[in-house]
Amino acid sequence: KVTELGSARQALLWFLEQGLDLPVRCANGDVIWRRPNYATIHRMIANPIYGGAYAYGKSRSVPGYDGRSGIRRKARDEWLALIPDAHEGYISWERAEEIRKMVSDNVPASRHHGAPKHGDALLAGLFRCKRCGRKLTVRYTGANHNIPRYSCWRGLLDNGEPRCIAFGGLRVDDAIEEALLGVVEPGAIAAAVEAERNMANQRDQVQDALMRELEAARYVADRAFRQYDAADPENRLVTSELEARWNKALTGVGEIEAKIAKHRTITPHPFPMSASQVTALAGNLRAVWTAPTTDARLKKRIVRTLINEVVADLDDGTSEIVLVIHWVGGVHTELRLPKRHRGQRNATPDDIVDAVKQLVLIANDDVIAGVLNRNGLTTGNGNRWTRERVTALRSYRKIPVFRPQIDGVEPWLNLGGAAKLLGISPKTLRLAAEAGDIKGAHPLPDGPWIFSRSKLA
Template sequence: MVSDNTPTSRHHGAPKHGDALLAGLLRCRRCGRKLTVRYTGAKHDIPRYSCWRGLLDNGEPRCIAFGGLRVDDAIKDALLRVVEPGAITAAAEAEAQVASRRDQVRDALARDLEAARYGADRAFRQYDAADPENRLVAAELEARWNRALARAAEIEAKIAAHDTATPRPSSLAALDAAALGTDLRTVWEAPTTDARLKKRIVRTVILEVVADIDDDASEIVLLIHWIGGVHTELRLPKRRRGQRNSTAPEIIAAVRQLVLLANDDLIAGILNRNGLLTGHGNRWTRERVTALRSHHKIPVFRPAPDGTEPWLNLTNAARLLGVTTKTLRLAAEAGSIEGVHPLPDGPWIFARAELGKPPAQQLTQRARQNPKYPTGSHPDQQNLFTSEV
């Protein structure tokens, strides 16, 4: 029996239980032992691969360990890139080969039927030309004719059975190959797809995966040994604890700026309006924004006690300068006046201190000197929005 610790082992066994895609396929590059998998997290559904057979068996230091979610995703993407076009081509080729074999069988039966019918017709002519008085000859010719008819009927029955057993042409041939590839990925990623089926697919095309950690580059190094002898190396950044479900840095940076003039409820609405989700893929709520701020130590928005806000949105900043919101927005986009626009569908943010500096005053003077573009809206015009993007 081949030892599990032998690097040349080609027997990785049946798919293991659990969601870990590579359970039983990963091998440590440093010691040659297979990596084990354990599940962590609140629901015990987050796999983590570790090489600690040496620790358990001989008390040796543990070699390597890393989270399994990113590794499984990388292997899945690599496998789908390899399998999708190959699977479609192989399926089409196999279907064509089977159809060709069916056609060859039916052609052979058709030729046999033609020969049997010719033999039956020839036997009938011989029987018909025989002298009825010669009973022995007539009886023999009649027996030959009957045997030829039975042979033809037997072949006709075989052709009918063959046509009945032949399935209808598959509709796969009419589908686009790219659509099939998309469907394959969709089926793979569907939550109803059995994890054991995915593992069987992986074990069909992958012999094993040799894993190591590049400590200098902080990367996980994977060498995929495909069935057939081809090798592929993947390098993945090593994930920090809790990083997979963490909020995107861009969202955190936007929240740091939005708290200058918006409360948590309003920030949640702005994030949802921009189509942004939490690290777990949920929509934002006031409670989730509050939790994000608390975790990253972002201060909460508090209105100024004297009513003089240090940060203004586009509408209030334009009113302070006495210009239209369009004039101020174009100046901010051109960089003439310093302003912050954290999200495409969100408010502009201006510091009150910046609006008192010469660039802002010059903008006001230029707007007043150009009668074609009024400096502001009519005092009687009502504003339907509290903030303008």
């Protein structure tokens, strides 16, 4: 699960969301199942025993201020012994080391990429400055603080050195996306088949975990019954205590069985995809990638799977941003992008700006981006519209953001809302608006109608 979700914390949140417990060995040797925490999952990842290795000398005794001795863990390279393949592990030693290294690399230090975050910057943690070798940091601008900008500030902040380089993130992220999709698209069908297989197996993961928990609970209940059955009936104090333990174990079994029944009820059964559906899914890879609803963390995980890092520099002679992509396979690709000069802007056509000014009356930036793309409109750079690009356009043009009214009475309505207010069908209202009998705005051919509530009353 850690491998699938990319971090120990995300795996913890998945266990908590599914209501799954993990086994813990108590000091007396008993194993109990309880709600997991981060430390439990992290110890499993760091413990070499799960990878089939024997380790010795992982801690040392240190004196305390009060004269007592304490125990402190050693660094991994200070252990007295670490013998891989000493016994059969849950997974192979190589796989265990890969997972441990991945979790270790999630620490946002200078030598690591850091775990994928919620921010929209696609390459956060992957950029390295060619001039000083430091990692570039990302900061967000715009009205909603979601327009990324990459900068090399560490030399200035730490040592008072001149700032190296800085550039806007939208154009750079777009160029990396194009390069990455060009690499991924040839294997899109295989990826679609694997995605369908993962969807079918997702339900089994939860059910298998619950069945293992149920098996352990039934064993505890059976052992409690055998202890109760073997007790002397004359010793009422002992038998009453054993009976209470047995009843408690049976209650635990019932709770887990109820969890399994609920899970089977609320979880939809997966259905196999046909060959045409798989092909369509593969063909829509670019559309899925650019959809406003696609999770930014998922995109970052895909990028980190294929790209080790990107070395960035500015060519002042040609006024270009120079990017060298270091792919995982050892191939290097150089991209050159024109640098945006101060005061220069990529002109968005006025008709698109006017359409956005009208659409913000009834729609947020996600919806507006979808409407613009549906009408085949692009940005000044010729790119598809995303939520971030609509936000940047609004911020530059000082167009207010759409905010729903607290009382629910919106001053502007779409076709469905206006038809409901008038008590007629949407088709009738549309025909009346097209004929000019009712005043309404239709900024884009394949887009919503906009009506003023005050003019309809």
